[in-house]
Amino acid sequence: MGMEATVWPTTLPEDLRAHLPEGLADGVFPAGCPSRTVLDHITSKWGVLILLALSEGEQRWSELRRRAEGISEKMLAQTLKTLERDGLVLRKAQPVIPPRVDYSLTERGYELSGLLVPLVAWAYNNADDILNGQR
Amino acid sequence: MGMEATVWPTTLPEDLRAHLPEGLADGVFPAGCPSRTVLDHITSKWGVLILLALSEGEQRWSELRRRAEGISEKMLAQTLKTLERDGLVLRKAQPVIPPRVDYSLTERGYELSGLLVPLVAWAYNNADDILNGQR
């Protein structure tokens, strides 16, 4: 009897770590590595929000502005451009006046959003506990 | 016959979206929302790498420096402090000389790393395709 510490695994279960590629298995992420660049894009403040919004389906510029609350036009343009270059977002512009542009996820972007959504949901669900528990 | 476009779902499957909390279901992330803060911490450049490294188990300061290749001492200290305050990382300091400090994931941090690892692995696996496909 007496106090007993709660115990949980100290490393990830084998089946999860088994899916890690080689050079990553020891937790080392080489500095110049291309994956660092990609990781920066997809975990950027606005990148996450845009990908999340687009996981709800095709949307216009103005709709994206509304959903990623607080984003400036400059950052929206910049973020969309990066995601488009990365092949995660598809831009369809119709030659009408006033202009109409629809954004959607590519197949790759769609695949990614499947990983991003649980992460965002986790942050959303744990945010209050995390920030309240600080002295 | 002729050309046929590859088709994939344009929104996430119902069972995934069903796990999204209320206010998130329409893809809107309120600007002042606490989850924005938490999301920024866990998707920060160095935060991701530290959490990833720690998913391999308890590690010392110097070992973390090595694994998060390229990080400066200043940023390592800062990132660890944030993650510790957020209750994701546990710091155990031993009063010996020279000092010895071990860092590990808390239960909450461990839970999080289960979502982060697939994301990082995805970035690692797709990085070359993504960066090569740009003109």
Added chain:
DNA sequence: TAAGGTACTCACCTTTTGGTAAGTTATGGG
């Protein structure tokens, strides 16, 4: 006595990121 080891902190400076407000385009409507 002096050097070495570990985990930091601090001050200073550079680089990157991001916001603001204005300008652009082309057309249809009043």
Added chain:
DNA sequence: CCCATAACTTACCAAAAGGTGAGTACCTTA
């Protein structure tokens, strides 16, 4: 003729992130 509209671009400035190098603490070993 002029304004509104949607989707941007640009120039300029402020703020935040991040790097560098020095300093600190304390004991052990040479």
